[in-house]
Amino acid sequence: MDISFPLYPDFCGPIRMPILDREAPKSVVTLKTLLADRALTVKRPRQQPPSLIFSLPAEMLAETFLQATADDQSASSMLMPMHFHFVISQVCGLWRAVALHTPSLWCRVVLHLAGRTAGFNGIKSLAKTCFERSCNLPLALIITSAVFDSSKIPNLSVELVLPVRHRIRHLELKLPAILTESIFKLPKNSLRSLKTINISALVWADDSDGSWFRFMSALEGAPLLDSIALSCVYSPGTPDLRFDPYLAGLPWDRLTELRLHDLEIRSDDALYLLEMTTALVRCSLDLRIIPPLVPVIPFTNIPAPADQALPRPKAPITVPALRVFELAIGGSHNAPADFFDRMVFPSLTELSIRYKQKQSLPCATLTELQTRSSFSLEQFTLTSRTGDSLLPFLQSNPRLWRVQLVLCALELLPFATALTVKAAAGDGTPLLPRLRILTLADRWSEETPASTWAHATKAVVDMVRSRRRVPNINNGDSEGTVRLEGFIFGSRALLSAKKIARFERWRAEGMRIRTVTVPPERQQLTRSDYNMILWQE
Structure with missing residues (x-):
């Protein structure tokens, strides 16, 4: 048979x-x-042994x-x-x-279509075969395409999702925007098993203002949904689109993870969003700071009433479970104090602030946030920032084990000196005793003249040497200063051959260490620059 x-x-x-x-x-x-x-x-054959x-x-x-x-x-x-x-x-x-x-071998259906514009009957039949072989187990369905024009490909997001909509546990789509919109318009009870969704809309230059991220009834009615990632991939010449949380219709109170990438959200809208997501654990936003309107000067000399009430300060917004917060900030050059001054993150352990242009962020804004929230960071990333010294904020977070500072207008010599472990007893604990991974990349003010640069880079080498000599007690429960495991140093000026040889010796000893060249002065760093400079794990 x-x-x-x-x-x-x-x-x-x-x-x-x-x-x-x-x-x-x-x-x-x-x-x-x-x-x-x-x-x-x-x-x-009989003479051949069995396998x-x-x-x-x-x-x-x-x-x-x-x-x-x-x-x-x-x-x-x-x-x-x-x-x-x-x-x-x-x-x-x-x-x-x-x-x-x-x-279980057929429960994860991954269909990378690349630039395909034909042969979709075979793709549909292939997916159907996988659905049948997976029996009734929950599914993970991933469909990606590189075609922006929706007229060149069928609506696979509906043709493949509808037959198994009640079984899908994870849904990931990278398709033209108009095709992803059809998923959101399904009835509320369509995605009963959905827990995580990742939608990347391919936005054409002639597309509208992002209506596919509005009125998402299918996601609002998903009872198990707790992780949402929405992003856009733009064709050349298309501006970033705005996400409006008031119109999205998402189950905010159930979300534990939310990521909005390359999809701007206004600062007031972000505050409203964080106020609703009380169970949020991980959050990543592209925040746009809108400058305040110019006040209207009245054409009168009559003074304002003396008993006129002053505006009341707005109540703080507490996100009790938030542990990881990532911000990509653009817009106004002024510091986003109105945003940070409203926030309270009592459980925060990882904070990443990346600016699309240079932004003024005083250290006092961060220290006040830390004082209000009483958190103790373990990881901190800051890029494209101008302002005063960050040493007070770092000093208030002694549990930091990863620090990445790129273009933060620092002075190299005092920062490296503060991180140096003193050999003599009684000199006190150095800054950041738990530090294991450090990135310092900037256009340093000490780069000229050459004598000043040599003195500053010597302090950097001394700092790394002092942290390499400490006992290897990298267990988080141990007391004392831990050994530095990874170090990235970036600058415009070159290091001397002697210092490069010292870095090579540490690399041979097993330390992750590299030097990078910070790109010439320009308005902003590109994503490829960040990927080159920062540790990507």
Whole structure:
């Protein structure tokens, strides 16, 4: 007896494999009963010894397949979608039986379409095959495309989501904006199992102002949804779009993770959003600071009444569970004091503030935020900032183990001196005793003249040397100063050959260390600049 199973639909013919009982109901045909049939083994000449692969338990072979396909295929790969899954099922009858009767192997359906504009019937048939083989288990569905024009590709987001909408646990789409909008307009009870969603809309220059991120009824009615990521990929010449939380219709009180990338949100809207998301643990926003309107000067000399009431200060907004907060700030050059002065983050452990242009951010704004919230940071990233010294803020967060400061208008010599571990007893604890990873990249004021630069960089080398000599007690529960494990140093001026040789020696000892060249003066750093300078893990 044999039966045909479609493998690559529309791409190759069916592969035939024997099964135990053709008349048995499909619901009772299990992996165990299939492997009990000796007809699944490959027939060999008698002089050839049997392969050891057939002595493996079926469960171990299935787990091997799961591990082999755990990493998603690259979006830039020229292979067919789900290529390795189907290759495994073609090796022999045994492997095919194990693959087809391991539903968890087919629960993550990844369809990277790249620039494809044809052959979608095969893609739909392939997805349908995966849905059937996954039985009734929850699904993770990922569909990506690089085509901005929605008229060139069908609405796969609806054609593939609708048949299995009640089973989808994770949904990730990177499609033209008009195609992602159709998902949001589904009935409220459509995505009953959805927990995480990641939507990246490909925005064409002629598209509207972002209506696909409004009135998202399907997400509002998803009872298990707790993680949302929305972003835009713009065609050349398209300005960043605005996200309006008042019109989004999302389940704010249930969210534990929210990410808005390349999708601007006004500072007042961000405050309203944070006020509603009381359960938020991770938050990432592209914040736009709008400068205040110019006050209207009345054409009268009559003074204002003496008993006129002064405006009351606005109440603080507390986000009790927030641990990770990432901001990309653009707009007004003035410091976003109106935003930070309203915030209280009692559980915050990781803070990242990246500016699209240089922004003025006094250290007092950060220290007051820390005083109000009583948090103790463990990771801190700050880029493209102007203002006074950051040493008081860093001193108030002794548990910091990762600090990344890029273009923060620092003075190199006093900062490196403060971080240096003193050899003599009684000199006090150095700044940031738990520091393990440090990034310092700037256009330093000490770069000229050469003598000043040599003195400043010597302080940097002394600082790293002092932190490399401390005992290796990098356990977070240990007392004392820990050893520096990673260091990035960036500048416009070059380091001397002697200092470069010292860095190379530390690298040979196992320390992660590198030097980078800070790009010439310009209005803003690009994303590639940040990726080059910062540790990306």
